[in-house]
Amino acid sequence: MPHRKLQRNTPQRRVILEELRNVTSHPTAVELYELVRQRMPKISLGTVYRNLDLLAQQGTIQKHALGGAEARFDGSTHRHYHVRCDCCGRMDDLDGIYDNLVGEQPAQAVGYQILGCRLELIGICSDCRRRENTSNENKRECRTC
Numbered sequence: 829m830p831h832r833k834l835q836r837n838t839p840q841r842r843v844i845l846e847e848l849r850n851v852t853s854h855p856t857a858v859e860l861y862e863l864v865r866q867r868m869p870k871i872s873l874g875t876v877y878r879n880l881d882l883l884a885q886q887g888t889i890q891k892h893a894l895g896g897a898e899a900r901f902d903g904s905t906h907r908h909y910h911v912r913c914d915c916c917g918r919m920d921d922l923d924g925i926y927d928n929l930v931g932e933q934p935a936q937a938v939g940y941q942i943l944g945c946r947l948e949l950i951g952i953c954s955d956c957r958r959r960e961n962t963s964n965e966n967k968r969e970c971r972t973c
């Protein structure tokens with residue numbers, strides 16, 4: 829009988845969540861799939877996508893899809909800002925600046941109730957800077973991506 833079952837955490841979903849929380853790079857579904865596959869060789873990319881979307885809907889993880897870039901996933905749901913590498917696309921957390929970077933008063937002044945804030949800083953990560961320095965100094969393009 830097609831009765832809707834309560835969504836339980838499958839072993840696959842648990843491994844996906846564990847691997848996501850093990851890294852700080854906010855991987856894309858494909859990057860995470862490569863990690864999960866080392867533990868679960870039979871898992872499919874579709875399963876990873878499905879579970880990530882489900883976890884994001886549940887609020888267990890965050891899905892970041894800003895500016896048309898490929899979505900990246902975040903195992904941490906506390907309020908925090910990000911910096912994204914313009915070269916390889918990795919994202920890192922910027923902790924400790926949430927409260928003092930953006931005051932809520934300006935938006936409240938025009939009658940909004942503030943639910944949250946999405947802000948992304950753009951930069952070049954240390955790995956890419958190192959690569960850039962060792963290759964052509966003037967070339968801004970990353971050779972690995």
Ligand SMILES: [Zn+2]
Pocket residue numbers: 913914915916917918952953954955956957
């Ligand atoms: Zn980078």
Ligand SMILES: [Zn+2]
Pocket residue numbers: 854902904908909910920921
């Ligand atoms: Zn994050």
